[in-house]
Amino acid sequence: KGLGGQKHQRASQIPSQFSQGERVAMKEALKGAIHIPTVSFGPKELNTTALAEFGEYIRSVFPTVFKTSFVQHEVIGEYSHLFTVQGSDPSLQPYMLLAHSDVVPAPDEGWEVPPFSGLERDGFIHGRGTLDNKNSVMAILQALELLLLRNYIPRRSFFIALGHDEEISGHNGAQKIAALLQARGVQLAFIVDEGNFILDGFIPNLKKPFAIIAVTEKGAINLMLQVNTTPGHSSAPPKETSIGILAAAVSRLEQTPMPNMFGSGLLKTTLQELAHEFPFPTNIILSNLWLFGPLVSRLIERNYITNALVRTTTALTMFNAGVKVNVIPPVAQAIINFRVDPAQTVQEVLELVKNIVADNRVQFQVLSAFDPLPVSPSDHQALGYQLLRQTIRSVFPEVNIVAPGVCIGNTDSRHYANLTTGIYRFNPLYLNPQSFRSIHGINEKISVRAYETQVKFIFEFVQNADTDQEPVPHLHEL
Numbered sequence: 228k229g230l231g232g233q234k235h236q237r238a239s240q241i242p243s244q245f246s247q248g249e250r251v252a253m254k255e256a257l258k259g260a261i262h263i264p265t266v267s268f269g270p271k272e273l274n275t276t277a278l279a280e281f282g283e284y285i286r287s288v289f290p291t292v293f294k295t296s297f298v299q300h301e302v303i304g305e306y307s308h309l310f311t312v313q314g315s316d317p318s319l320q321p322y323m324l325l326a327h328s329d330v331v332p333a334p335d336e337g338w339e340v341p342p343f344s345g346l347e348r349d350g351f352i353h354g355r356g357t358l359d360n361k362n363s364v365m366a367i368l369q370a371l372e373l374l375l376l377r378n379y380i381p382r383r384s385f386f387i388a389l390g391h392d393e394e395i396s397g398h399n400g401a402q403k404i405a406a407l408l409q410a411r412g413v414q415l416a417f418i419v420d421e422g423n424f425i426l427d428g429f430i431p432n433l434k435k436p437f438a439i440i441a442v443t444e445k446g447a448i449n450l451m452l453q454v455n456t457t458p459g460h461s462s463a464p465p466k467e468t469s470i471g472i473l474a475a476a477v478s479r480l481e482q483t484p485m486p487n488m489f490g491s492g493l494l495k496t497t498l499q500e501l502a503h504e505f506p507f508p509t510n511i512i513l514s515n516l517w518l519f520g521p522l523v524s525r526l527i528e529r530n531y532i533t534n535a536l537v538r539t540t541t542a543l544t545m546f547n548a549g550v551k552v553n554v555i556p557p558v559a560q561a562i563i564n565f566r567v568d569p570a571q572t573v574q575e576v577l578e579l580v581k582n583i584v585a586d587n588r589v590q591f592q593v594l595s596a597f598d599p600l601p602v603s604p605s606d607h608q609a610l611g612y613q614l615l616r617q618t619i620r621s622v623f624p625e626v627n628i629v630a631p632g633v634c635i636g637n638t639d640s641r642h643y644a645n646l647t648t649g650i651y652r653f654n655p656l657y658l659n660p661q662s663f664r665s666i667h668g669i670n671e672k673i674s675v676r677a678y679e680t681q682v683k684f685i686f687e688f689v690q691n692a693d694t695d696q697e698p699v700p701h702l703h704e705l
């Protein structure tokens with residue numbers, strides 16, 4: 228146990244049990260949210276009609292949240308929502324829960340059910356945003372609604388920040404909320420955002436699920452490569468065209484992975500914590516990474532998902548060139564999305580890229596970039612981490628391992644780095660490789676049971692956060 232005993236905690240915890248009527252209402256509320264197509268299409272292209280509708284929708288399904296005197300609601304950047312839940316004990320430092328209401332596009336093709344139908348089938352609610360991230364938006368507000376209906380008054384103040392443009396970098400949502408809170412002089416004990424999950428089936432041999440709380444996230448670079456050549460008649464082509472030069476350059480990048488950073492990363496700690504859950508001989512191998520590190524890192528990079536944990540990844544995401552079938556193309560452009568390993572910097576990656584391309588006809592333009600995020604504490608004194616751990620143990624008693632890790636995607640939480648050193652990215656949901664592929668992919672869905680458990684998790688987490696106990700060290704460390 229990482230947190231102090233119960234004596235200074237609230238005398239009576241409100242039990243996390245919900246009536247049949249409440250359970251029906253909570254799943255119907257999520258279905259309605261999925262039905263509103265709050266899509267972020269591109270850098271400045273959002274479905275503002277849907278975002279406005281979403282704002283009305285949360286008002287209608289969570290009336291108690293909106294009418295409670297100690298819950299203040301503000302709209303920021305037109306469509307993001309900031310709730311301030313005033314606690315009764317001002318000596319306790321506030322914390323913040325984050326989620327986002329926008330989703331990535333979802334063309335109908337390939338889906339078992341239309342992506343914005345929010346239909347329930349075989350115990351699952353289907354649609355874009357059921358895992359990323361309307362489930363969290365709705366579960367946070369739902370848990371608060373249910374707590375308020377039970378006359379709950381928190382001791383520790385907390386904020387709920389719901390961004391509307393996370394999928395296009397959060398410049399008008401999270402970034403503005405962070406600036407506002409900073410101007411108000413707010414400092415947070417910790418933040419909890421989307422990110423990692425309880426992972427199931429990602430590691431061959433490891434049958435048991437394990438919870439990874441991401442204590443950092445990778446950096447990112449969107450880099451445009453451009454080649455200009457003289458246009459002309461296609462009947463007499465030059466030896467190389469802009470398309471050919473650029474294609475060769477991006478192919479070199481795709482074929483030359485960035486260096487494996489296993490040795491210098493947090494993944495080693497994660498694996499050491501998982502070691503004793505594996506059967507012999509894997510447990511011995513993972514407990515002795517000083518010896519078996521090179522072998523383990525080669526195995527990890529073989530799978531494309533776990534590969535993202537050991538290196539900066541290179542994804543060729545856009546390619547544009549050509550104006551007409553019989554015209555030599557004057558310009559060819561490609562965009563490459565790199566996710567920067569926490570052991571590297573943007574600058575180091577850009578140097579490597581230039582060396583790999585090694586062709587001065589290729590011009591580089593950094594469209595956007597940020598370094599990997601600082602590593603948040605996960606020791607026994609880290610309140611946010613220990614509260615998550617405590618709540619995971621209580622809501623998912625079958626999960627034996629809770630370990631710190633890296634988030635391979637990016638989240639709105641990075642905009643709040645000035646407000647706290649404790650940023651934790653964790654969704655209280657099981658995730659297997661198939662559901663991982665559905666995020667930004669097709670057939671995204673959440674089981675009704677998993678969603679109810681997410682609400683229960685937040686319902687308990689908020690109450691657990693009312694502790695005035697500083698986390699205490701493990702007994703074996705005394």
Ligand SMILES: CCCCCCCC/C=C\CCCCCCCC(=O)N[C@@H](CC(N)=O)C(=O)O
Pocket residue numbers: 359393394395396421422423424426429430439497532533634635636637638639658663
């Ligand atoms: C030993 C551990 C094995 C671990 C296997 C890795 C499994 C990966 C699990 C979860 C990762 C899911 C990442 C979700 C967060 C993504 C949020 C998102 O989509 N963000 C966007 C937008 C943005 N803010 O930049 C993104 O492009 O990253």
Ligand SMILES: [Zn+2]
Pocket residue numbers: 327359360393421
């Ligand atoms: Zn997300």
Ligand SMILES: [Zn+2]
Pocket residue numbers: 331359394667
């Ligand atoms: Zn996303």
